[in-house]
Amino acid sequence: xxxxxxxxxxxxxxxxxxxxxxxxxxxxxxxxxxxxxxxxxxxxxxxxxxxxxxxxxxxxxxxxxxxxxxxxxxxxxxxxxxxxxxxxxxxxxxxxxxxxxxxxxxxxxxxxxxxxxxxxxxxxxxxxxxxxxxxxxxxxxxxxxxxxxxxxxxxxx
Amino acid sequence: xxxxxxxxxxxxxxxxxxxxxxxxxxxxxxxxxxxxxxxxxxxxxxxxxxxxxxxxxxxxxxxxxxxxxxxxxxxxxxxxxxxxxxxxxxxxxxxxxxxxxxxxxxxxxxxxxxxxxxxxxxxxxxxxxxxxxxxxxxxxxxxxxxxxxxxxxxxxxxxxxxxxxxxxxxxxxxxxxxxxxxxxxxxxxxxxxxxxxxxxxxxxxxxxxxxxxxxxxxxxxxxxxxxxxxxxxxxxxxxxxxxxxxxxxxxxxxxxxxxxxxxxxxxxxxxxxxxxxxxxxxxxxxxxxxxxxxxxxxxxxxxxxxxxxxxxxxxxxxxxxxxxxxxxxxxxxxxxxxxxxxxxxxxxxxxxxxxxxxxxxxxxxxxxxxxxxxxxxxxxxxxxxxxxxxxxxxxxxxxxxxxxxxxxxxxxxxxxxxxxxxxxxxxxxxxxxxxxxxxxxxxxxxxxxxxxxxxxxxxxxxxxxxxxxxxxxxxxxxxxxxxxxxxxxxxxxxxxxxxxxxxxxxxxxxxxxxxxxxxxxxxxxxxxxxxxxxxxxxxxxxxxxxxxxxxxxxxxxxxxxxxxxxxx
Numbered sequence: 001x002x003x004x005x006x007x008x009x010x011x012x013x014x015x016x017x018x019x020x021x022x023x024x025x026x027x028x029x030x031x032x033x034x035x036x037x038x039x040x041x042x043x044x045x046x047x048x049x050x051x052x053x054x055x056x057x058x059x060x061x062x063x064x065x066x067x068x069x070x071x072x073x074x075x076x077x078x079x080x081x082x083x084x085x086x087x088x089x090x091x092x093x094x095x096x097x098x099x100x101x102x103x104x105x106x107x108x109x110x111x112x113x114x115x116x117x118x119x120x121x122x123x124x125x126x127x128x129x130x131x132x133x134x135x136x137x138x139x140x141x142x143x144x145x146x147x148x149x150x151x152x153x154x155x156x157x
Numbered sequence: 158x159x160x161x162x163x164x165x166x167x168x169x170x171x172x173x174x175x176x177x178x179x180x181x182x183x184x185x186x187x188x189x190x191x192x193x194x195x196x197x198x199x200x201x202x203x204x205x206x207x208x209x210x211x212x213x214x215x216x217x218x219x220x221x222x223x224x225x226x227x228x229x230x231x232x233x234x235x236x237x238x239x240x241x242x243x244x245x246x247x248x249x250x251x252x253x254x255x256x257x258x259x260x261x262x263x264x265x266x267x268x269x270x271x272x273x274x275x276x277x278x279x280x281x282x283x284x285x286x287x288x289x290x291x292x293x294x295x296x297x298x299x300x301x302x303x304x305x306x307x308x309x310x311x312x313x314x315x316x317x318x319x320x321x322x323x324x325x326x327x328x329x330x331x332x333x334x335x336x337x338x339x340x341x342x343x344x345x346x347x348x349x350x351x352x353x354x355x356x357x358x359x360x361x362x363x364x365x366x367x368x369x370x371x372x373x374x375x376x377x378x379x380x381x382x383x384x385x386x387x388x389x390x391x392x393x394x395x396x397x398x399x400x401x402x403x404x405x406x407x408x409x410x411x412x413x414x415x416x417x418x419x420x421x422x423x424x425x426x427x428x429x430x431x432x433x434x435x436x437x438x439x440x441x442x443x444x445x446x447x448x449x450x451x452x453x454x455x456x457x458x459x460x461x462x463x464x465x466x467x468x469x470x471x472x473x474x475x476x477x478x479x480x481x482x483x484x485x486x487x488x489x490x491x492x493x494x495x496x497x498x499x500x501x502x503x504x505x506x507x508x509x510x511x512x513x514x515x516x517x518x519x520x521x522x523x524x525x526x527x528x529x530x531x532x533x534x535x536x537x538x539x540x541x542x543x544x545x546x547x548x549x550x551x552x553x554x555x556x557x558x559x560x561x562x563x564x565x566x567x568x569x570x571x572x573x574x575x576x577x578x579x580x581x582x583x584x585x586x587x588x589x590x591x592x593x594x595x596x597x598x599x600x601x602x603x604x605x606x607x608x609x610x611x612x613x614x615x616x617x618x619x620x621x622x623x624x625x626x627x628x629x630x631x632x633x634x635x636x637x638x639x640x641x642x643x644x645x646x647x648x649x650x651x652x653x654x655x656x657x658x659x660x661x662x663x664x665x666x667x668x669x670x671x672x673x674x675x676x677x678x679x680x681x682x683x684x685x686x687x688x689x690x691x692x693x694x695x696x697x698x699x700x701x702x703x704x705x706x707x708x709x710x711x712x713x714x715x716x717x718x719x720x721x722x723x724x725x
Contacts, residue, residue: 020724027227028639035226038255046267049274049723050256051716052227054644058695058708060716067720086638087694088573088592088665097699 019073019139021048021132024059028086029120030078036125044129045136048076055079056117057090061101064115068105074114074139076131081120091119110145113138159192160217161283163276164209166200166224168254175258177269181223184273190280192218201230210241219247219283223276225254236641245644245710246286251279277725281718287709289645292633292688296382299324300622301399303566305368306334307608308600309405310356311615312622317365319623324397325360326372326388328562332356334407335601336608340435343471344502349608369395377402377569380689381595381625381636400626401595403618404580405611406566408557408601411458413451417522417553423529425551428468435472439479445550446533447473448522449489453556455518458577462556462605466493469554470506476550477509486512486546488522488535515539524551557605570596571667579604589618592666594636594689597621633688645710646691647698649684654705656682660697666690669697 025031031052037044053059056079067075077098085091095117102112116135163185167173178196185194197203200222213220220243225231231250238248253272261268300316302309305327316323331337333353342349360368369390377386384399410429413419419427426434428447434440447469453462466489473485492513494503507513515538516522522535525545533546559578567574572591573581580598583590589597599614600606606614625631634642647660651674661669661684668690674683684697684706698706704713 022720022723031226032228035228035252035255038226038252038259039229041259041262043263044260046257046261046264046271049271049278050252051278051719051723053695053716054639054708054711055694055696057699058711058716060699060713062713063716063720066717067723070721071724072720085694087692087696090665090694090696093663093665093696094699 018045018047019136019142019144020071021074021076021136021139022067022072023048023050023076023078023132024053024056024063025050025078026056026080026091027052027054029080029084030056030118030128033078033124033128037128038125040125042125042129044132047136048132055085055087055090056094056098057087059094059098061097061104064098064101068110068114068145071145073142073145074116074135076116076118076135078128078131079117079119084120095119111142114142114145158217159190161190161219161221161280162192162209162213163194163221163223163280164200165194165196166222166253167196167198168225169198172224172253172258175262175265175268176253176272177265180269181272181276185276188280190284200224200234206234206237207241210238210243213243213247219249219286221249221251221276221279221283223251223253223272223279226252226256229255232641239642244288246288247283249279249283249286251275274723274725277722278719281722282711282715285712285714285718287707287712289648289709291646293630294382294633294689295630296626296628297384297398297400298322298626299397299399300401300403300619300626301326301384301386301397302403302405303374304328304334304405304407304600304602305332305356306405306407306600306611307336307352308407308602308611308615308618309334309403310336310352311612312403312405312599312619313366314356314359315616315619316623317359317363319619319627320365321623321626322365322367324367324399325369326374326386326390326397327368327370328372328406330370332360332368332370334405335409338429339432339468339608341471341475342608343467344498346471374566374569380687381593382631382689384595401597401622402570403597403599403615403622404566404570404572404591404602405598405600405615405618406560406562406602407611408563408579408605409560411452411555411558413553413555416451416555417448417551418524418530419553422524422526424549425524425530425553428465428472428552428554431472431550431552435475440476440550441480442476442483442550443480444547445473445476445483445485445552446522446546446548447485447487447552447554448533449487449492449554450518451553451555453554454490458556458558460556460577460605461493463493463495464605464607465554465556467499467502467607469552470494470502470511472552473511474506474509477511484512485510486514486533486548488514488516488533490516490518514544557601560602563602566602572596572598589614589621595622595625633691636689636692638692643691643693645693645708646688647686647693647695648707648709649686650705650707651683653703654681654683655703656684657702658682658684659700659702660684660706663696663700665694665696666692668692 106112597618599618600611
């Protein structure tokens with residue numbers, strides 16, 4: 001009984017807080033999607049930050065883990081269509097790598113759905129906003145991550 | 158260290174109508190890394206990039222620009238800065254308009270918070286960014302053309318006319334390729350041996366063209382500007398040093414084995430065998446039947462080979478030329494004759510009385526006859542009638558497939574091939590280029606094409622090669638896959654590299670080689686980055702187990718720093 005109460009309490013806390021979302025957007029698709037959303041002046045929740053990368057190939061799995069350690073509630077990686085990458089199959093490799101990472105995240109209790117890897121859906125502004133809104137809604141329903149134990153380890157580099 | 162100059166652009170009050178610039182300024186001027194903060198109304202129109210460049214040029218100055226998105230004017234400002242002498246590691250663009258003000262107009266307080274975070278992220282990135290040294294390399298002034306079919310001949314001719322030295326490697330004894338197998342080329346109806354003879358004369362007389370026959374390629378290495386290809390020509394081992402390589406190895410005809418009783422009954426021949434008969438002498442036939450799409454547009458080879466319809470129509474009319482009483486049927490699934498010339502050719506064939514019957518893929522024609530073909534039974538797909546056509550010749554139109562040595566050539570040069578074995582271009586917009594800079598593809602090695610189109614592609618590839626070898630030197634950063642120069646190259650820390658080879662395996666540009674580290678007592682393998690090939694995608698650094706591989710312009714420290722400051 002006591003456990004249930006505390007769970008409910010946590011659940012409530014999670015919904016009160018706006019989730020923090022970090023977006024790694026490739027400069028050639030994801031960022032163009034973000035730019036399209038901006039040009040349309042689509043009102044978006046201000047709970048996300050975009051880090052432009054040259055290609056999603058350069059999104060190290062460590063950087064994603066670091067993001068969770070630094071208090072992000074969700075991470076989105078936005079790349080080009082599979083097959084439409086400027087860097088040949090770099091996004092294929094990234095996709096495989098991040099899919100493995102999602103399995104790992106599930107294993108360590110963060111949950112695989114806190115990392116969203118989208119390819120090709122971000123090229124248009126409305127899709128960017130859709131992805132972001134849906135993901136925010138999804139994450140908002142979750143409990144916030146307990147990062148207290150990571151604070152000392154994450155600063156190692 | 159106070160070395161970062163911040164330029165805040167208000168975009169004519171577009172941004173600061175939402176974002177509180179006074180707060181940004183006061184926050185920035187408190188930051189120990191910031192040397193100065195300047196607020197400008199329009200960075201893109203004031204032409205201030207030159208001044209900004211001059212102000213940060215000295216010493217270790219870095220510049221943070223907070224303005225619109227890269228796609229709007231941000232990249233333009235960045236390019237101006239590049240021109241003004243501010244390299245990529247010393248500048249950073251923060252998108253405050255599309256990325257903040259315009260999407261959070263309904264929440265100015267949160268927008269200001271976000272802008273502060275974005276600026277903090279930018280400052281942190283600038284703190285850690287490092288330069289990756291560019292290299293300038295000399296370009297060998299010869300072009301290697303592999304294959305002397307129509308595409309290769311056209312490429313070599315075009316290059317020689319441009320004043321570029323060309324070395325042509327041909328696997329056979331004579332130039333011509335598949336052009337040497339056909340009796341006449343369509344739609345001009347000329348004898349292709351004239352074209353081959355013209356090229357042979359040119360190759361003999363032009364000092365710029367070196368022609369090698371009976372060539373076997375042993376090895377190829379190098380990168381754009383510096384390819385070294387070892388080969389044997391008529392048994393003699395030779396080496397070529399080329400700035401660019403044009404691959405025109407062509408395709409080959411799919412043999413119709415197992416289709417329409419080919420090989421079982423006489424007078425069922427493939428299109429290329431009919432061409433050989435025409436080259437020997439006239440072919441006098443009363444009733445000729447051409448069957449299209451034999452082994453093409455099926456499950457195994459779903460593509461249209463594009464040359465079989467015109468070839469059949471050409472040969473149908475040729476049979477009528479040689480016997481004016483001859484009747485010719487073309488059994489097809491669709492007639493593919495694109496363009497005005499070919500469409501006119503198709504019309505001409507219909508006017509001359511070539512009969513076209515459409516059959517369905519599910520109900521193909523049947524060849525009847527014991528020893529030689531006697532009749533062809535076909536169901537007309539449009540009327541539904543079953544017809545029996547008398548035939549003393551059946552010609553099977555088969556598609557082109559990838560050449561036998563396509564795999565070997567692809568592996569030698571590191572070119573990707575598609576599901577059917579043809580070389581893959583950079584899709585879209587780069588029809589003759591491959592993922593390896595300096596290696597160009599043309600003709601049927603790339604996709605089945607007519608000799609005419611192969612020549613056009615050969616010339617296109619020649620122009621690409623000429624543009625490269627026409628220069629004396631080139632910087633590695635110019636071999637870019639993106640508009641403008643590359644922003645950097647991957648860099649290995651050889652002291653910590655364990656030589657695991659993860660990076661070499663994942664690189665999709667073959668830009669990383671494992672080599673023995675030079676130095677006394679060193680027996681380790683380390684990764685080396687070929688800067689010309691590196692396109693800065695960053696896959697290598699993502700798989701590096703210990704961070705030895707870095708993209709200096711966006712290294713781990715900068716990336717992690719940005720992550721850490723995202724919600725500060």
